[in-house]
Structures are given as structure tokens and as C-alpha cells.
Amino acid sequence: xxxxxxxxxxxxxxxxxxDVGREKIREFADAIGDANPAYRDPDAAKALGYPDxxxxxxxxxxxxxxxxxxxxxxxxxxxxxxxxxxxxxxxxHTRPIHAGDALTVVVTVETIRSAAGNDIVSTxxxxxxVDGEAVLSAYGTLVVRGAVG
Amino acid sequence: MxxxxxxxxxxxxxxxxxxxxxxxxxxxxxxxIHWNERFATEVGLPNVIAxxxxxxxxxxxxxxxxxxxxxxxxxxGVRFTRPVVVPDPEGAELEVTGVVAxxxxxxxxxxxxxxxxxxxxxxxxxxxxxxxxxxxx
Numbered sequence: 622x623x624x625x626x627x628x629x630x631x632x633x634x635x636x637x638x639x640d641v642g643r644e645k646i647r648e649f650a651d652a653i654g655d656a657n658p659a660y661r662d663p664d665a666a667k668a669l670g671y672p673d674x675x676x677x678x679x680x681x682x683x684x685x686x687x688x689x690x691x692x693x694x695x696x697x698x699x700x701x702x703x704x705x706x707x708x709x710x711x712x713x714h715t716r717p718i719h720a721g722d723a724l725t726v727v728v729t730v731e732t733i734r735s736a737a738g739n740d741i742v743s744t745x746x747x748x749x750x751v752d753g754e755a756v757l758s759a760y761g762t763l764v765v766r767g768a769v770g
Numbered sequence: 771m772x773x774x775x776x777x778x779x780x781x782x783x784x785x786x787x788x789x790x791x792x793x794x795x796x797x798x799x800x801x802x803i804h805w806n807e808r809f810a811t812e813v814g815l816p817n818v819i820a821x822x823x824x825x826x827x828x829x830x831x832x833x834x835x836x837x838x839x840x841x842x843x844x845x846x847g848v849r850f851t852r853p854v855v856v857p858d859p860e861g862a863e864l865e866v867t868g869v870v871a872x873x874x875x876x877x878x879x880x881x882x883x884x885x886x887x888x889x890x891x892x893x894x895x896x897x898x899x900x901x902x903x904x905x906x907x
Contacts, residue, residue, distance in 0.1 A: 648795075648796045649796045649797070651792070651796070652789075652792045652793045652795070652796035652797070652824075653793070653796075653824070653827040653828060653831065654783070654789075654828075654831075655827075655831055655834070657834060657835075657840055659839065659840055659841065660840070669839045669841065671841060675840060675841050677827060677830070677834070677840060678830050678834070678840060678843045678846050679823060679826055679827040679830060679846070682797065682823050683797055683798055686798075686799070686823075687798075703813070706850075707822040707823070707850050708849065708850060709847065709848065709849045709850065709895075710822070710823065710826060710847065710848060710850075711845070711846065711847025711848075712845065712846050712847070713844070713845045714841075714843070714844050714845065716841070717840065717841035760847070
């Protein structure tokens with residue numbers, strides 16, 4: 622059964638603050654095998670004009686995917702999470718995330734459509750600091766695969 | 771000014787199961803399709819597959835290594851078109867190339883990226899907008 626179109630435009634409450642730490646950034650940079658000193662050395666990051674170590678561009682997914690789960694896990698929407706795959710992802714940064722940020726996300730359901738028997742849900746997560754400074758927007762598309770056969 | 775058509779240094783990233791386990795821990799995405807072969811095959815996949823976001827992160831390294839300042843990447847997006855299958859112990863090899871598709875007077879450049887495994891593209895519309903390195907402007 623197609624998903625409820627009335628969810629389009631729905632805005633979820635801001636997520637609880639996520640505190641970005643130097644060691645989490647280092648762990649993420651290690652996991653993607655990236656030795657860039659801007660992720661590890663506060664002095665190197667300051668030399669580039671940042672207040673502290675910055676996070677790799679896709680680090681934002683840690684914060685925004687949790688927020689998008691509010692939609693996918695919303696019992697009212699009724700998505701079968703075991704059938705969800707990632708279709709598209711895009712980040713538009715106002716500035717890089719850096720250590721010391723306390724980030725909150727407001728998620729908006731942008732579109733819900735059906736194609737080839739799948740439901741396709743697109744969300745936008747607007748990420749800002751708890752002080753209201755815009756940091757980035759994350760546009761994600763999740764595909765809910767239709768039942769086989 | 772960085773010229774349109776400038777090729778970024780290509781990179782090849784080997785992907786082994788251990789990389790996926792490590793990425794799962796760092797990202798918090800513990801979906802078993804990314805580390806448990808039994809589970810992956812039970813849900814109809816050929817084998818364990820890499821996190822799409824891990825592939826996306828590796829591909830971005832071609833851009834951040836070129837730019838020097840990773841904070842210069844102001845926009846980055848991809849469409850996931852083919853799963854990266856990671857058999858054990860063989861693993862997979864991700865080959866990434868990038869080319870400057872547009873360069874504006876505003877100092878912003880658009881880089882089109884190609885990501886292949888076994889000669890087949892795994893991403894579509896992989897594109898980054900970057901503040902171009904001042905030295906090459």
C-alpha cells in the first residue's frame with residue numbers, strides 16, 4: 622500500500638543536541654582512512670581558519686541519519702525498516718562541522734512517491750547549533766523496496 | 771583559475787570486511803548487511819555490501835585531498851546505483867576519478883566524480899562543489 626501522502630511537508634521537532642567531540646571526529650577520519658591534519662590537529666585546523674578540528678564532509682550523516690529515523694520509524698507512516706535502502710544523499714554546508722559544536726536537526730518530509738513498486742521518501746535535515754547558527758542541510762532519499770513477488 | 775577539464779589525481783581504495791566493521795562503529799550504522807554474510811545472503815544480497823555512506827566518504831577523499839582544506843567542500847551529493855559487494859577475504863577495490871566540470875568567477879568549482887568497482891559504476895550524479903584552492907585560482 623502506498624505511503625500516506627499527508628506526511629509531505631511534516632516537520633519534526635528539533636533533535637536533542639549532539640555534542641561533536643575531537644575524538645569522535647578522529648575515529649570517523651580513521652574509519653575512512655583519511656590522514657588529513659584538519660581532522661586531527663587543532664593547530665592545523667586553526668591555520669585554515671577554523672576554531673577547532675573540523676569533521677569530514679560526510680560526518681554529518683551521524684547526526685542527520687538519526688534525525689531522519691524519526692520519519693522512517695514513525696509508526697504512523699508505517700515503513701518496514703528491513704526493506705529500506707539508501708537511494709541518494711547530498712549535503713550542503715554553510716560551514717564545516719567542528720569539534721565543540723552542539724548540533725540539533727529539524728527534519729522535514731519533502732516528498733513521498735512511488736516508482737516501480739517501491740516507495741521513495743525524501744527528507745531534508747536542517748542542522749544548526751543550539752545557538753541557532755545554520756551549519757548544513759542534508760537531503761536524503763530512502764527507498765522502501767516493495768514486497769517481492 | 772582552475773580550468774574546466776582539469777583531472778583530479780585518481781585514487782584506488784581497497785575495501786575489506788575490517789573496513790566495514792570499523793566504519794559501522796564510527797558511524798553508528800550497525801545494519802548486519804554490512805558485516806554479517808549469513809544475514810546479507812538471507813535477505814537476498816550476493817554477499818556483505820559496503821555502507822553507501824562509506825563509499826560516499828571514500829569518493830570524497832579525491833576531492834578533499836585535492837582541495838587540501840576539507841572544509842572547502844561546500845556541497846556534495848551522490849545517488850547510490852549499485853551495491854559494493856565485499857566478499858571475504860577478497861574484498862573489493864573502489865576506483866575513483868574526478869574532473870572539474872565548471873569553475874566560476876566566484877571561486878567555486880564543480881567536480882564530477884566517477885566511482886567504479888570491477889569496471890562498473892556504483893554511484894550516479896556524484897558531484898562536489900568546492901571553493902577552489904587559492905593557489906590555483
